[in-house]
Amino acid sequence: MDFNANKAIYLQIAEHVCEHIMLGTWKDEEKIPSVRDLAVQLEVNPNTVMRTYDLLQQKAIIANKRGIGFFLTPDAIKQVKAYRKSVFLADELPQMFRNVYLLEIDLEELQKRYQTFIEENFNQN
Numbered sequence: 001m002d003f004n005a006n007k008a009i010y011l012q013i014a015e016h017v018c019e020h021i022m023l024g025t026w027k028d029e030e031k032i033p034s035v036r037d038l039a040v041q042l043e044v045n046p047n048t049v050m051r052t053y054d055l056l057q058q059k060a061i062i063a064n065k066r067g068i069g070f071f072l073t074p075d076a077i078k079q080v081k082a083y084r085k086s087v088f089l090a091d092e093l094p095q096m097f098r099n100v101y102l103l104e105i106d107l108e109e110l111q112k113r114y115q116t117f118i119e120e121n122f123n124q125n
Contacts, residue, residue, distance in 0.1 A: 001042050009044060010051040016042070017056060018080045021072065028077065032062060032070050059083045 001016060003009050020026045032038075035053060039046040053070055056062045061079045062070050073079060100110065 010048050010055065013038075013042060013044070013049060013052040014055055015084075017052065018061070018084055021061070021076050021080045022084075026072055026076075028072050028074050030072055031068075032072060034069055 001012075003012055017026075017032070026032055033041065035046050035049045039049045042049070053062060053064075057064065059079055059082075060073055061076050061083065063073050064070055099105075
């Protein structure tokens with residue numbers, strides 16, 4: 001995994017885990033890689049993965065079953081979407097609005113491009 005120097009590694013790992021959940025690679029109530037296994041896979045310090053897992057536990061995305069390992073919660077997808085939505089609205093959307101304003105992109109053009117994006121990427125009939 002290539003890490004962005006502008007964002008904490010544990011947050012980037014959290015995004016990686018959340019993507020696996022949202023894509024269905026990891027399913028609700030399923031065991032996820034151990035701290036050590038994920039650290040080896042991503043070539044990071046296990047303490048960094050533990051920090052990620054602590055964050056995801058606070059967000060009710062994963063739970064620790066003592067002696068067994070970490071598991072996704074029954075409503076992990078719902079919790080991931082809530083977490084990712086709050087991060088997007090707080091961190092990414094203001095920057096996007098700034099660029100829209102500075103580049104004088106009108107809402108009609110944004111709406112058209114958004115609709116095209118949805119049709120090309122998600123409406124696969």
